[in-house]
Amino acid sequence: xxxxxxxxxxxxxxxxxxxxxxxxxxxxxxxxxxxxxxxxxxxxxxxxxxxxxxxxxxxxxxxxxxxxxxxxxxxxxxxxxxxxxxxxxxxxxxxxxxxxxxxxxxxxxxxxxxxxxxxxxxxxxxxxxxxxxxxxxxxxxxxxxxxxxxxxxxxxxxxxxxxxxxxxxxxxxxxxxxxxxxxxxxxxxxxxxxx
Numbered sequence: 001x002x003x004x005x006x007x008x009x010x011x012x013x014x015x016x017x018x019x020x021x022x023x024x025x026x027x028x029x030x031x032x033x034x035x036x037x038x039x040x041x042x043x044x045x046x047x048x049x050x051x052x053x054x055x056x057x058x059x060x061x062x063x064x065x066x067x068x069x070x071x072x073x074x075x076x077x078x079x080x081x082x083x084x085x086x087x088x089x090x091x092x093x094x095x096x097x098x099x100x101x102x103x104x105x106x107x108x109x110x111x112x113x114x115x116x117x118x119x120x121x122x123x124x125x126x127x128x129x130x131x132x133x134x135x136x137x138x139x140x141x142x143x144x145x146x147x148x149x150x151x152x153x154x155x156x157x158x159x160x161x162x163x164x165x166x167x168x169x170x171x172x173x174x175x176x177x178x179x180x181x182x183x184x185x186x187x188x189x190x191x192x193x194x195x
Contacts, residue, residue: 031085032081032085035081035084035085035088035178036077036081038177038178039077039080039081039084039174039178040073040077042173042174042177042178043072043073043076043077043080043170043174044069044073045173046169046170046173046174047069047072047073047162047170048069050162050166050169050170051065051069054166065161065162067161071161072160072161072162075159075160076152076156076157076159076160079152079155079156080152080156080174083147083148083151083152083155083156084148084174084178086147086151087144087145087147087148087151087180088144088180090143090144090147091140091141091143091144091147091180091183092140092180092183094139094140094143095123095136095137095140095183098119098136098139099119099120099123099124099133099136100120102115102119103115103116103119103120117130118130118132118133119132119133119136121133122134123136123137124187125186125187125188126186126187126188127183127184127186128184128186134184137183137184138184140180140183141179141180141181141183141184142179144179144180145175145176145179146175148171148174148175148178148179149171149172149174149175150171152170152171152174152175153167153168153171157170157171
């Protein structure tokens with residue numbers, strides 16, 4: 001009890017992976033603008049780098065790209081943002097499917113108990129507790145990053161005034177810097193470390 005007579009509620013045994021927050025619509029009010037800002041930052045910084053590199057190459061006789069960065073940003077930000085969000089959902093879905101479904105299908109069997117102990121429970125609380133859980137978490141992040149790369153190349157960057165090589169580098173930047181690394185965060189950190 002607190003001093004003012006109200007009961008204090010603590011969620012010590014909450015088994016809830018932080019990456020599942022992406023499936024809660026009310027969290028989207030935070031996640032969507034944050035993703036938009038991060039995607040914008042990565043696009044702008046990568047385009048600045050590519051333009052500076054192109055300007056240095058222009059001294060060697062190549063023609064520099066004079067399109068303002070904001071125009072290229074405006075041409076691609078909405079598809080990049082939507083693709084990133086969808087890819088994060090797919091990566092999370094991968095982890096949910098492989099983290100829970102095999103264990104549920106084999107519930108009560110030695111395999112099911114092993115799966116729960118070494119995959120499901122660590123994915124829920126802390127993927128670093130077991131190598132198999134960490135592998136599944138990393139595969140979820142890698143799947144999302146690969147999809148971010150491929151879909152941005154095919155969809156988001158079609159109308160940009162950049163070379164094929166620059167498109168590729170921009171997609172790599174987005175895949176590396178916007179991959180859903182939150183899937184690797186131990187949920188225990190957010191619940192006082194008590195599970």
